[in-house]
Structure formats: structure tokens, C-alpha cells
Amino acid sequence: MGRRVLILGGDGYLGWPTAMAFSRAGERVTVVDNFAKRQWEAELGVRPLFPIPTLHERIRAWREVSENEIELRVGDLTDYDFVESIIDDIRPDTIVHFGEQPSAPYSMIDVRHATYTQANNVVGNLNVLFAIRDRSPDSHLVKLGTMGEYGTPDVDIEEGYLTVQQDGRSHTFLYPKTPGSMYHLSKVHDSHNIHFATRIWGLRATDLNQGVVYGVETDESSLDPRLATSFHYDEVFGTALNRFCVQSVVGHPLTVYGKGGQTRGYLNIRDTMACVRLAADHPADPGELRVYNQFTEQFTVLELAERVQAAGAVMGLRVEIAHTRNPRKELETHYYNAKHTKLLELGLTPRLLSDELIDTMLARIQEHAARIDSATLIQDVRWVPSPQARATERTPA
Amino acid sequence: MGRRVLILGGDGYLGWPTAMAFSRAGERVTVVDNFAKRQWEAELGVRPLFPIPTLHERIRAWREVSENEIELRVGDLTDYDFVESIIDDIRPDTIVHFGEQPSAPYSMIDVRHATYTQANNVVGNLNVLFAIRDRSPDSHLVKLGTMGEYGTPDVDIEEGYLTVQQDGRSHTFLYPKTPGSMYHLSKVHDSHNIHFATRIWGLRATDLNQGVVYGVETDESSLDPRLATSFHYDEVFGTALNRFCVQSVVGHPLTVYGKGGQTRGYLNIRDTMACVRLAADHPADPGELRVYNQFTEQFTVLELAERVQAAGAVMGLRVEIAHTRNPRKELETHYYNAKHTKLLELGLTPRLLSDELIDTMLARIQEHAARIDSATLIQDVRWVPSPQARATERTPA
Numbered sequence: 001m002g003r004r005v006l007i008l009g010g011d012g013y014l015g016w017p018t019a020m021a022f023s024r025a026g027e028r029v030t031v032v033d034n035f036a037k038r039q040w041e042a043e044l045g046v047r048p049l050f051p052i053p054t055l056h057e058r059i060r061a062w063r064e065v066s067e068n069e070i071e072l073r074v075g076d077l078t079d080y081d082f083v084e085s086i087i088d089d090i091r092p093d094t095i096v097h098f099g100e101q102p103s104a105p106y107s108m109i110d111v112r113h114a115t116y117t118q119a120n121n122v123v124g125n126l127n128v129l130f131a132i133r134d135r136s137p138d139s140h141l142v143k144l145g146t147m148g149e150y151g152t153p154d155v156d157i158e159e160g161y162l163t164v165q166q167d168g169r170s171h172t173f174l175y176p177k178t179p180g181s182m183y184h185l186s187k188v189h190d191s192h193n194i195h196f197a198t199r200i201w202g203l204r205a206t207d208l209n210q211g212v213v214y215g216v217e218t219d220e221s222s223l224d225p226r227l228a229t230s231f232h233y234d235e236v237f238g239t240a241l242n243r244f245c246v247q248s249v250v251g252h253p254l255t256v257y258g259k260g261g262q263t264r265g266y267l268n269i270r271d272t273m274a275c276v277r278l279a280a281d282h283p284a285d286p287g288e289l290r291v292y293n294q295f296t297e298q299f300t301v302l303e304l305a306e307r308v309q310a311a312g313a314v315m316g317l318r319v320e321i322a323h324t325r326n327p328r329k330e331l332e333t334h335y336y337n338a339k340h341t342k343l344l345e346l347g348l349t350p351r352l353l354s355d356e357l358i359d360t361m362l363a364r365i366q367e368h369a370a371r372i373d374s375a376t377l378i379q380d381v382r383w384v385p386s387p388q389a390r391a392t393e394r395t396p397a
Numbered sequence: 398m399g400r401r402v403l404i405l406g407g408d409g410y411l412g413w414p415t416a417m418a419f420s421r422a423g424e425r426v427t428v429v430d431n432f433a434k435r436q437w438e439a440e441l442g443v444r445p446l447f448p449i450p451t452l453h454e455r456i457r458a459w460r461e462v463s464e465n466e467i468e469l470r471v472g473d474l475t476d477y478d479f480v481e482s483i484i485d486d487i488r489p490d491t492i493v494h495f496g497e498q499p500s501a502p503y504s505m506i507d508v509r510h511a512t513y514t515q516a517n518n519v520v521g522n523l524n525v526l527f528a529i530r531d532r533s534p535d536s537h538l539v540k541l542g543t544m545g546e547y548g549t550p551d552v553d554i555e556e557g558y559l560t561v562q563q564d565g566r567s568h569t570f571l572y573p574k575t576p577g578s579m580y581h582l583s584k585v586h587d588s589h590n591i592h593f594a595t596r597i598w599g600l601r602a603t604d605l606n607q608g609v610v611y612g613v614e615t616d617e618s619s620l621d622p623r624l625a626t627s628f629h630y631d632e633v634f635g636t637a638l639n640r641f642c643v644q645s646v647v648g649h650p651l652t653v654y655g656k657g658g659q660t661r662g663y664l665n666i667r668d669t670m671a672c673v674r675l676a677a678d679h680p681a682d683p684g685e686l687r688v689y690n691q692f693t694e695q696f697t698v699l700e701l702a703e704r705v706q707a708a709g710a711v712m713g714l715r716v717e718i719a720h721t722r723n724p725r726k727e728l729e730t731h732y733y734n735a736k737h738t739k740l741l742e743l744g745l746t747p748r749l750l751s752d753e754l755i756d757t758m759l760a761r762i763q764e765h766a767a768r769i770d771s772a773t774l775i776q777d778v779r780w781v782p783s784p785q786a787r788a789t790e791r792t793p794a
Contacts, residue, residue, distance in 0.1 A: 118523065155563040176571055185590055196576070201781060
């Protein structure tokens with residue numbers, strides 16, 4: 001029998017493919033979700049590109065296709081009794097925690113979305129930490145963080161820690177963070193709470209500071225259309241490259257914010273699967289917080305747009321690039337050099353962004369072009385609302 | 398007319414004396430409280446040393462004594478509509494924010510107290526930030542943080558920021574924090590959120606990383622017994638020196654945790670008033686987060702105990718020092734050198750700890766010795782619960 005793996009947020013873009021990947025590798029997988037993301041989608045009137053069956057149906061389809069069982073527990077991580085009962089029942093070897101509100105624009109809609117995001121993410125993660133402490137202290141927590149926690153400092157971004165020398169003295173700190181949204185802040189809060197749990201309670205944890213993920217499918221999701229992952233192209237839940245590919249297919253200009261010099265780390269969704277697997281295979285020691293910077297390449301947003309434009313041209317798509325007003329407040333040209341060697345040292349073989357991959361994405365998206373709702377491509381959530389918007393904004397209870 | 402000053406947490410140990418101090422200086426003061434602290438006291442069966450009238454009564458007594466008005470608004474900072482309406486009505490020049498759950502042991506009781514502390518403090522503070530942004534962007538937020546956010550690094554603790562040099566490049570970060578409890582973590586989360594609000598929205602804020610406050614009265618609270626401040630001596634809400642003085646008076650051994658080499662910054666409650674005043678008088682610029690380390694002296698816990706022991710001896714008290722098992726997980730001997738020059742540069746004249754001051758505290762406490770409930774001196778909240786406690790602990794809903 002394989003390891004017991006508990007996947008929190010098992011209905012999501014990354015959670016569901018991760019569950020299938022561990023299941024196919026012979027692990028005993030349990031997924032948890034409260035389907036909050038489906039409610040947020042309904043709230044904003046957006047939907048994933050592929051039709052996504054219920055999680056119950058997907059689990060049945062997975063059993064048919066793979067002959068493997070995935071167990072489902074439905075509930076909310078902010079309910080401590082629920083979290084404790086699951087962790088007590090399963091005593092997982094590994095807990096992969098994707099179960100948070102994952103969108104920066106969603107967290108910036110207004111004060112209620114900001115406080116909801118921080119309270120939801122922080123309380124859920126604290127409940128997981130206390131339940132591990134009290135019911136399953138040997139469980140290894142693999143927590144999804146984000147490269148966006150670091151911001152864009154004028155010095156290199158180290159991999160999790162920063163060592164400071166001073167008059168013959170030295171101290172190693174958690175690398176200081178300068179996050180760019182209420183969502184990214186929630187992940188910074190989580191990281192501090194997890195660090196405390198490793199330092200004070202001796203828990204084992206790995207914090208994955210993940211870059212921007214792109215890609216429409218994984219080895220498992222491509223086995224059957226019912227196993228598709230929840231691919232978003234709207235401005236709130238869709239990530240940069242994914243959105244550009246969908247915009248290309250429907251003939252919408254690629255929306256590059258401002259100058260487009262914003263540099264970030266990126267990775268293929270298949271590499272997310274590989275990285276989470278490597279983290280689980282190399283558990284932190286008791287009392288240790290491992291931190292990996294989980295991405296494979298750095299690009300500017302404009303570089304990404306140009307790559308998509310070029311790939312589209314080959315397929316006969318006329319793709320324009322529009323430098324739109326930046327809804328975020330961020331530097332549009334800046335120094336950026338983030339270390340990312342630890343996962344390579346563990347054996348990650350990156351699948352770098354290739355024209356062929358973009359071609360495949362465009363082709364896959366074209367098959368479903370009829371489902372694309374162009375009205376949702378732009379959501380217009382602004383980091384700094386206009387004075388008019390502030391003055392007239394009503395905040396219903 | 399003076400400035401409009403809004404004091405959040407106006408019923409507390411520091412909030413009420415601060416309200417009186419600003420009021421006596423001619424400012425137009427509004428206090429806000431939801432009286433949650435009075436509920437936590439009831440929950441734990443502890444009470445302040447002095448009888449504390451209702452806040453309504455204290456405000457009437459203050460009017461009698463000083464002929465000054467203080468306005469009261471009762472409500473909860475986690476209710477955004479309440480926060481917005483107050484800030485919109487008052488458009489304060491200065492907002493002094495004491496309105497948080499302030500106890501490290503309270504936050505460590507169990508998972509529910511931990512998540513309550515973080516959600517309450519983080520959401521309340523976010524609501525204040527959004528209400529300032531949308532209703533009164535020129536208000537200067539003076540936020541109470543704590544020196545405990547920093548932990549005890551092996552290098553000097555700078556005053557808020559850390560500049561890192563690297564191969565000819567340089568970046569100034571918020572000083573990285575390694576806090577020691579769920580409460581201290583909540584203050585670190587607040588600091589990150591406030592930093593965001595200054596960087597992204599251009600708000601003005603000053604973060605006061607305060608040391609451990611001691612003292613029984615201020616210039617204003619001593620004017621009338623009805624104006625007394627909420628002085629705690631129990632292990633959950635009482636601070637180190639205050640607890641030692643009360644223990645001396647009732648003949649309880651001074652409870653020094655472990656070796657007692659834990660070094661922290663301390664200050665007199667009258668210096669808290671002076672520092673908050675200096676912060677209000679020197680508002681941060683739009684977009685600026687000022688950070689002051691607000692304490693006047695460093696002591697080890699054992700040094701403090703020995704000072705109280707010596708002062709007690711002069712008054713004929715036989716004071717023993719007990720090295721008790723440390724309920725916290727912390728280093729008991731460590732390097733500690735925290736910078737604290739910015740408030741001195743603004744004109745702070747520290748009232749350093751003197752034998753005379755300890756004498757005065759002991760004498761004041763002796764007057765009220767009959768009210769001391771010795772049963773509440775030890776609360777036994779452990780940072781790392783014993784395995785038995787974990788296994789048998791029930792978590793009622």
C-alpha cells in the first residue's frame with residue numbers, strides 16, 4: 001500500500017490533477033473541498049473552459065479509467081472539528097494544502113473580499129496546523145505559497161531564507177516579503193504561522209513558493225474528458241499565459257498591463273505535479289520548514305504575449321497586443337532574479353515553455369472555443385479604486 | 398479646537414489613559430470599544446486590580462474632573478459598516494489603534510483562541526485601513542505593535558527596516574520578524590497589511606513596536622479613583638513587572654520562567670502616553686510607514702525580579718524568586734540588542750525604572766491588596782501542551 005496523502009482543495013485547477021497523479025502512483029488519496037470556488041465563479045459569472053463534472057462524478061470516472069479509489073470528504077477548513085476529525089481518521093503521511101482562495105484580483109474587489117480572503121486562508125491553515133500538532137504530529141505539510149509573496153526587491157530573491165552578517169555576528173531569517181495584494185498577503189501570513197508551528201511545535205513543513213502556472217492538461221486529465229481540470233481564462237481566476245491563449249483564439253487583443261516589463265517566474269502544470277511529488281518524497285525533518293521557489297523560467301509579461309502572438313501567427317491567428325491601463329499597482333520595469341535550484345537538485349526535469357506547447361494549448365482551446373464567454377475576459381478589479389468609485393461605492397451587508 | 402483623535406480600544410489598560418491624555422491636551426477625542434476584554438476577563442475568572450467603572454461612568458467622571466468631553470462609540474472593529482461610519486463621521490487627524498486582543502497566553506490557550514485572535518486582530522485592522530482609504534485618506538494611523546514581533550535574532554534589531562547589500566545592489570526591507578506566539582504573529586500580519594496600505598494606497602501610518610509596559614497610573618488616572626486604568630496581574634493579561642509587584646505584595650514567589658535570561662525592552666506607562674503623543678505630533682507622510690521601537694530600557698526577567706525583590710525588602714516584604722518551568726517555548730539566554738533612538742530624537746525623555754518607582758507601585762498595590770485574587774496569578778497556558786493534554790483535550794463547539 002502506498003502512502004496516505006490528503007489533498008486539501010481537491011476540486012481545483014491544481015488540486016484535482018495532483019490527486020489523480022498521486023492516485024496513479026499508488027498512494028491512498030483523500031481529497032477535501034467545500035466547493036467555495038464554484039460559488040465564487042457563480043458570484044462573478046465566470047466558468048472554466050472545460051465542462052467540469054461534480055467532484056463525485058470525477059472520482060467515479062477516475063475509478064473507471066484507472067481502477068483507483070480516491071476518497072472524498074466535503075467540508076470547510078475553517079471548521080476546526082471537521083479538520084481535526086479528518087486528520088485524526090487518516091493520519092496522513094503527506095498533506096498537500098491547495099485549499100485557499102487563490103486569486104489576487106478576487107481579494108482586491110473590496111474590503112469584504114479582502115477580509116474574507118485573509119480570514120479564510122489564515123484560519124483554515126491554522127486549523128490544519130493545530131490538527132497536525134494534536135492528532136498527527138508526524139504528518140508532513142506541503143503548503144502552496146506563491147512567488148508573489150516576495151514582491152520585486154532590488155536584490156536577488158533567495159530560496160526562502162536570508163542570512164545577514166553583522167560585525168562578526170550572523171542570523172538567518174525567513175526571507176522578508178513585500179507582497180502585492182490582499183491574497184498574496186494572506187500567503188505571507190500563512191508562511192509566518194507555519195514557521196511558528198515548525199519552530200515551536202516541531203512540525204514538518206514544506207512551503208512551495210510557486211510561480212504562475214500555465215497549461216490545460218496533465219498526463220491524467222487527458223485520459224478522459226470527464227477528468228479535465230478547472231482551466232480559467234477570466235481576469236480574476238485565469239493566469240497570464242492561459243488568458244493570452246484564450247484571448248488569441250477569440251480574436252481579443254492580449255491584455256498586457258502597462259509596459260509589460262513585469263517579470264515573474266512561470267511553470268508548466270505538469271511541473272507543478274512533479275514538484276509537489278518531489279516535496280512529498282523528501283519530507284522536511286521534525287522542526288524544519290523547507291522552502292522551495294517552485295518555477296522553471298522567468299519571463300516578462302510582454303515576452304509571454306509575444307510568444308503567444310508568434311505561435312498564433314503560425315496557426316493563422318491574427319493576434320494583437322494591447323498595452324492596457326494596469327489595474328494593479330506594481331513596478332512595470334524592475335530588477336528580478338529569483339533563485340530556484342532546490343527542486344532541480346531533487347531531480348526536477350523542467351518542461352520549458354516551447355512554441356510546440358503553446359500550439360498544443362491553442363489547439364486544445366480552439367476545440368472548446370464555443371464555450372468561451374468573451375464578456376468575462378476583462379473583470380476590471382482595480383488595486384487603487386478611482387475617487388469616484390470610492391465615494392459612490394456602497395457596501396451591502 | 399484641537400485635533401480630532403480617534404482611539405480604538407478606549408476601555409483598555411493603555412487606551413483609556415491615552416484618551417484622557419489627549420483630551421487634557423485639548424484634542425477632540427472619540428473612543429471606540431466593544432468591551433470584548435471584559436468578556437475575556439469573565440471567561441478566565443480574572444479581574445483588574447482596581448475596580449473599573451463602566452466606560453460610560455469613566456467618561457462622565459472625566460467630564461467632572463477635567464471639564465473635557467470624550468465621545469464614546471460602542472461597536473466591533475470586525476464590523477466594516479461600523480468602522481466606516483465612524484471614520485466617515487469623524488474624519489480623524491489621528492487614529493490610535495489599541496483595539497486588538499493583546500495577550501500572548503490568551504492566544505495560546507487552544508486552536509479557537511488562536512484563530513479568534515488572528516481573525517479578530519487582522520480583520521479589524523484591515524477594516525480600519527479600508528475605511529481610511531475610502532473615507533478619510535489623510536488620517537494618520539498610529540498602530541500599536543509589539544517588540545515581540547521581532548523575536549530574538551542573533552544580530553541587532555533595527556528600527557523597523559533592514560537594508561541588504563548585494564554585489565553593488567541594495568534593498569531596504571521591512572525588518573524580518575520571528576514572533577513567539579499566535580498573538581505576536583497577528584501583529585506581524587497587521588504590519589504587513591499596513592505596509593501594503595501605505596505602499597499601494599498612499600496611506601500614512603506609524604507602527605509602534607512597543608516593549609513591555611509597566612506602571613499602575615498616569616498623570617490623568619491619578620486625578621480620581623474612578624479614572625483608574627485596567628491594571629492586570631494575572632498570568633494571561635498581566636505584564637512581567639506588574640505581576641511581580643503584585644506577587645510580592647501577597648507573598649507569592651516571583652515566577653521567573655526557567656533561567657530568566659530572556660531579555661526584552663520595557664517602558665513606563667507614562668512613556669507610552671508620551672510616545673503615542675510624539676507619534677501623533679509627527680505624522681507619517683502619505684505613502685510612508687514609520688516604525689518606532691517603543692521602549693526605554695532592556696532587562697532580563699531575572700534582573701526585573703531582583704529589582705522588585707530588593708525594593709520589597711526595603712519595605713519589609715520577604716520576596717522569593719522561583720525559577721518555574723517555562724510555559725513558553727523561547728530562548729532563555731540569547732543575544733539581544735534592539736535599536737530605539739527614533740522616539741528619543743523626537744524628544745522623548747524616558748522615565749527609567751527606579752527603586753522609587755517600584756516602591757510607589759508596591760505601595761499603590763498594597764492599598765488594594767484585599768482585591769487581589771491569588772488563585773489567578775498562575776494560569777498555566779502552555780506553548781507546547783503535554784501529549785496527555787493533547788490526547789484528552791476536547792474541543793467543544
